[in-house]
Amino acid sequence: MTAPARRGRPGYDLESLLQVAVKLFNDRGYDGTSMEDLSRKLGITKSAIYHHVPSKEELLRLxxxxxxxxxxxxxxxxxxxxxxxxxxxxxxxxxxxxxxxxxxxxxxxxxxxxxxxxxxxxxxxxxxxxxxxxxxxxxxxxxxxxxxxxxxxxxxxxxxxxxxxxxxxxxxxxxxxxxxxxxxxxxxxxxxxxxx
Amino acid sequence: MTAPARRGRPGYDLESLLQVAVKLFNDRGYDGTSMEDLSRKLGITKSAIYHHVPSKEELLRLxxxxxxxxxxxxxxxxxxxxxxxxxxxxxxxxxxxxxxxxxxxxxxxxxxxxxxxxxxxxxxxxxxxxxxxxxxxxxxxxxxxxxxxxxxxxxxxxxxxxxxxxxxxxxxxxxxxxxxxxxxxxxxxxxxxxxx
Structure with missing residues (x-):
């Protein structure tokens, strides 16, 4: 389930992706955080995120x-x-x-x-x-x-x-x-x- | 200090304006509330608000x-x-x-x-x-x-x-x-x- 590393950036598994998402939700509010923000923070594409999780709401649920x-x-x-x-x-x-x-x-x-x-x-x-x-x-x-x-x-x-x-x-x-x-x-x- | 009533809407003094602003700040967050939102909520123009208070930050301070x-x-x-x-x-x-x-x-x-x-x-x-x-x-x-x-x-x-x-x-x-x-x-x- 590990996303392939892009341009030397570390790959993310669901767990580390979730940790970053939760930090972002806590800092900016869940409503105030877009998948775009998350993708920028992680340094990976949105489709790389969707490889792990179908939606922002699913990240919240997890x-x-x-x-x-x-x-x-x-x-x-x-x-x-x-x-x-x-x-x-x-x-x-x-x-x-x-x-x-x-x-x-x-x-x-x-x-x-x-x-x-x-x-x-x-x-x-x-x-x-x-x-x-x-x-x-x-x-x-x-x-x-x-x-x-x-x-x-x-x-x-x-x-x-x-x-x-x-x-x-x-x-x-x-x-x-x-x-x-x-x-x-x-x-x-x-x-x-x-x-x- | 009471704003003149417009089109039958009640006027606001600084106190009632502050009460509405605080409710809005609590509901949507201070950062997430604009003077535009406040003016819409109050049903008065922004300049009617500025008659009472110079800025959103001043409402927060009060x-x-x-x-x-x-x-x-x-x-x-x-x-x-x-x-x-x-x-x-x-x-x-x-x-x-x-x-x-x-x-x-x-x-x-x-x-x-x-x-x-x-x-x-x-x-x-x-x-x-x-x-x-x-x-x-x-x-x-x-x-x-x-x-x-x-x-x-x-x-x-x-x-x-x-x-x-x-x-x-x-x-x-x-x-x-x-x-x-x-x-x-x-x-x-x-x-x-x-x-x-």
């Missing part, structure tokens, strides 16, 4: 699915756990931070999706499904007496994942904290609070 | 300053407080949520500013100044033994305001919680944790 698949793998491993809902919730939050740190450009793109195309609407639907899993887990933990009853579970779920998602605004891998330290810090604040 | 002035008023009232740093920090977080809820479109625009123009860079500089105030307050609270010592103060500050800023993604006034309930929920989670 990219946001990379993020969503990671999050749903964590959700599945969470559902397979026994024990109290609050521990499963913490497992889900921790795992989501690790996915975000590992797939940062893909999660960034996912969180900026607005719903103008079919691929974007499909991504939004999967995000909502994930959000429901989180809210259900918060409700269950509250029913088990492990989450404070004076915050609405839907708001608690939004605040939890608002905190996780806000990491895309400042976290840069290989600078400062490791993903594990970051996940620790999020869980400490969200579950036990900053107060000593 | 809008982000509306958000920043609110946040700095809270910061000033925080600095005027006596007592422990953790209580001042909580006052700052609570007040910032209230500013966000009260000036939601303006804060939304501020948080999306990327730094392509002089007005945007000035806004980013004021945001950094605000962030430093937060980090200093977290450090002080940690030195006073009131913030857990096992989270880096710079990360704690980012998580705190990441949580606050994430509200722009889902909070809509006049639907569900009041701003005060929202500020309560944020402070409960961030300072004392979700765990019962």
């Amino acid at each position: 990219a946001v699915d990379r993020a969503l698949d990671g999050l749903f793998e964590v959700a599945e491993s969470t559902e397979a756990l026994d024990g109290r809902a609050i521990d499963r919730l913490e497992h889900l939050v921790r795992g989501s931070v690790l996915v975000l740190a590992d797939r940062l450009p893909f999660v960034t793109l996912l969180l900026r999706v607005r719903g103008n195309t079919k691929a974007e609407r499909a991504a939004l639907a999967r995000r909502r499904e994930f959000d429901h899993l989180v809210t259900d887990l918060v409700k269950q933990a509250e029913a088990e007496g492990d989450v404070r009853p004076d915050i609405d579970p839907a708001i608690a779920a939004r605040l939890l994942f608002g905190t996780v998602n806000s990491l895309i605004e400042w976290y840069r891998p290989r600078r400062g904290s490791s993903p594990e330290e970051l996940a620790d810090a999020v869980c400490k604040m969200a579950f036990d609070g900053l107060r000593a | 809008a982000v300053d509306r958000a920043l002035d609110g946040l700095f008023e809270v910061a000033e009232s925080t600095e005027a407080l006596d007592g422990r740093a953790i209580d001042r920090l909580e006052h700052l977080v609570r007040g910032s949520v209230l500013v966000l809820a009260d000036r939601l479109p303006f804060v939304t625009l501020l948080l999306r500013v990327r730094g392509n123009t002089k007005a945007e860079r000035a806004a980013l500089a004021r945001r950094r100044e605000f962030d430093h105030l937060v980090t200093d307050l977290v450090k002080q609270a940690e030195a006073e033994g009131d913030v857990r010592p096992d989270i880096d103060p710079a990360i704690a500050a980012r998580l705190l305001f990441g949580t606050v800023n994430s509200l722009i993604e889902w909070y809509r006034p006049r639907r569900g919680s009041s701003p005060e309930e929202l500020a309560d929920a944020v402070c409960k989670m961030a300072f004392d944790g979700l765990r019962a």
